[in-house]
Amino acid sequence: MSVLNISLEPHVLEILTPLPPLLPPEVATKLRPYISQPLPPTIPYPLLQSISQWSRTPAGEAALHSASLEPQSYSMVALLAGSVTSPERKFPAYIPEKSAEEAAALKTAERKAITSLVNALLSIVGSGFATYWAAGRTGWKNEWQVLCSLFVAAVVAISEAVLYLIWDSRRSDARPRRKLKVSAKKRIEGESEVIDASRLEHGIPRGLRQRTLKTSNSVETVS
Known part of the structure; x- marks a missing residue:
């Protein structure tokens, strides 16, 4: 099963760069290739998820506070804000169900x-x-x-x-011709859906397609 990748955005790179000295050795080793030059275009979703889970542990919160970093900055919503899911993949056109x-x-x-x-x-x-x-x-x-x-x-x-x-x-x-509501190209270039924060915290959402995540005060559930 292939690993789901997330585009590595500049603001995510900025908050991940000071983490290696604070993270557990295993997680820090996995993170270093993604914050070193040359920078890769994507970062694995499971790695971001492990960092987010660590930031919610007592040890993680203490380490972040000691480095003057905010634990809230490492929630999945913050880490995925503005990113694109699997930009290297090409998804087929989405055909909506018949009414x-x-x-x-x-x-x-x-x-x-x-x-x-x-x-x-x-x-x-x-x-x-x-x-x-x-x-x-x-x-x-x-x-x-x-x-x-x-x-x-x-x-x-x-x-x-x-x-x-x-x-x-x-x-x-x-017979009226049905139009494709969303194409894979449009999803890649900017049309987005907001992923439920609770699903992001506990695993990859079911039916996750390539999408751009938006920062929002309230997170809407994708059905």
């Missing part, structure tokens, strides 16, 4: 299509049988009856196919 009206209209169209096909099949079979029966009444031989009924059935089948194609093309033209 109730669109789903109902689609089901109605499907029922009409099935009804049209059944009617066409009955017309083909009925016309072929009627021709065979009528030809038999005129005294034709069986082979001529069969050929004549097949010919009529083929003509009816072609006519029904043409009529169905015309009906289907008109239905497609009349």
